[in-house]
Amino acid sequence: MSFKSAVITFPGSNCDRDALCYLKDLTKGEVHNIWHEETSLPKVDLVILPGGFSFGDYLRSGAMASKSKIINEVVKHANDNRYLLGICNGFQILTEIGLLEGALIRNKKLKFLGKNCFIKKKFQNNFNLSIKDNQVLQIPVAHNEGNFYCDTETLNLLKNNEQIAFEYCKGEFSNNEENINGSIEAIAGITNKKKNVLGMMPHPERAYSDFHQSQDGRLIIESLIS
């Protein structure tokens, strides 16, 4: 059975093409590109909500996109225990929908961060199965609102349910920071309770090809396929 996937495009998405290529190259299966005004979603194994600035980040990042017509179908897809991955703006959209806990607020130092960062897995799930404990991945970030926030009660839930998928860490370059954007407990990505929905700020679709600086982003799709 080949692995089928889809990428949703919103007005202002700018990583949808990257995500499509990422899926085409790594899954070798059927990949659909779905416009946000569509009201149906093909039965696929994985849906990606891509990065970008959907609806110009108006009101709050991801707020408008979370009310798009396609979202009902995306929620049904997730409730059906199939995989849903939100990258960067996609992560912000997932928190605005309420599929993931918490919220993403302005980076602590107010800077737009566009650079390589380092992450490692915290708790295992199907998105990071192929990643070894303490393996440091180099994956780019590009965000202004990536500072993960939740209250203490939610943070305890995330820990107790092992929903923290990735955390920022130090990498091989000198002077790099452990927590690039001020996120609580350096959280870079979380899953829902059932662990079929992952939101992460770093962009694995920008780290998989020979022409990318790193190919560590492959490990996420490889984990899902394995």
Next chain:
Amino acid sequence: MRIKILVRLKGQILEPQGKVIEQSLNSLGFTEFSNIRQGKLIELDLPDNISKEEKVQKIDSACKKLLVNDIIEEYEVLG
């Protein structure tokens, strides 16, 4: 009637823009200004003949559904 809704980050959440504004104002000589936090104001029109209860209910509903993210923000209807 014109409705004004003030939306701001909850008190315990770091508001870095306010901090930068404060530094700038302080450097311009406004040294007595402190604890600056920036929020946003949403203005909208509602029909005049709407009842007070309906007005409150509609605004609350709009805030909960879209205008405010209650994980990080709080709101206040002004005037």
